[in-house]
Amino acid sequence: MPIFKIHHVTRYEYDRLVKESVNDIRIYPYLCPEQEVLHHELLITGNPELYLFQDYWGNKTGLFNLLPTHRELVIESKLVVRTTGGSQLQINFHSGFDALQLDTGNNLRLLELADPDFIKSKEAVDEIIQHIHQEGQSVAATVERCGEYIFKYFKYVKGITTNETTVDELLVHRSGVCQDFAHLMLQVLRTLKIPSRYVSGYICPNKNGMRGEGATHAWIEAWIPHYGWAGIDPTNNVWVTNTHVKLAVGRNFSDCSPIKGTFKGPALQKLSVYVSVGYEDGRSFEEVTDVGIPLDSHAAELVALDFAAAQQ
Structure with a gap:
């Protein structure tokens, strides 16, 4: 059961004074049997009072005002977490789509997560x-083959997409990062009526070549009959075991965005995100991402932004 020390710093710098910043944050470890929080410290400019609540998807969420x-x-965020799951999974590769229909039949939450979005490139999804997918194939085998297909036929390239890139756009240029691959996999699996949800968090593989190490990461969880939620990472073509730390789940990135907020005052701002992961053997990995977010100086005084860099 590995222990990880994760240091995550999000910094916004403005070219002039702003005020009345209102934010909600989802950078708390997700409460589940697969991980145990040993320590979590959160430091925010001005030390504002935090209002904590659980959102619709079960994510621990903090709300604060910096007036x-x-x-x-x-x-x-300074986090020490132990992942309690093993390095091997016992996923059910026998249950088929008939069993899936029995699971989802009267479960409104699963039905909601099995409904695909409307996209223009439906034919491209059908081709995937x-x-x-083959007749008689198990749900888990279909999920696994979907992750393998995305890993094989889509290139991992940083910097060419944003957190607003659509599945339609990804299907055209066929390159992106983990957030894009997660959204595509959700669209494919939901078209097959497999309940699936977006997951945000960190990947901590201790320099074994996995893509996305050290940065905020994204993958998906699919509902497997007679098993439950199973995480799979299409960016690395692996089932999720004890090297992934989960922060939030939802229908898509917007539900899991680490930080969202509004502030008053037209300003140019600079966003930088620093993440480091420390391992039990003394090694560490760190990454700094700078994201320019220019705002029109003649814009209205009330400015609302999604304060989150695209997950890598």
Whole structure:
């Protein structure tokens, strides 16, 4: 059962004073049997009072206001977490789609997560389904083949997509990062009526070559009959075991965005995200991402932004 020390710093710098910043954050470890929080410290500029609640998807969420004028907002998370799942999974590869229908029949939450979004490139998704799904194949085998297909036929390239990139756009240029691959996999599996949800968190593989190490990461969880939620990471073509730390789940990235907020005052801002992962053997991995978010200086005084860099 490995232990990880994760340091996550989100910094916003403004070119002029802003005020009345209102934010909600989802950077708390998700409460589940697969991970145990040993320590979590959260530091925020101005030390505002935090209102904590559980959102619709079961994520621990914090809400705070920073009312005085400020030129910088820093949100720092220091986390020590133990992943309690094993390195091997016992996923049910026998249950088929008939069993899945029995699970989802009267479960409104699963039905909601089995409904695909409307996209223009439905034919491209149907083509993927033809490659990954066969009559009589188990649900788990279909999920696994979907992750394998995305890993094989889509390139992992940083910096060419944003957190607003659509599945339609990804299907055209066929390159992106973990967030894009997760959204595509959700669309494919939901078209097959497999309940699936987006997951945000960290990947901590201790320099074994996995993509996305050290940064905020994204993958998906699919509902497997007679098993439950099973995480799978299409960016790395692996089932999720004890090297992934989960922060939030939802229908898509928007439900899991680490930080969202609004503030008053037109300003140019700079966003930087620092993440480091420390391992029990003394090794560590760190990454800094700088994201420019220019705002029109003639914009309305009330500015609302999603304060989150695209997950890698």
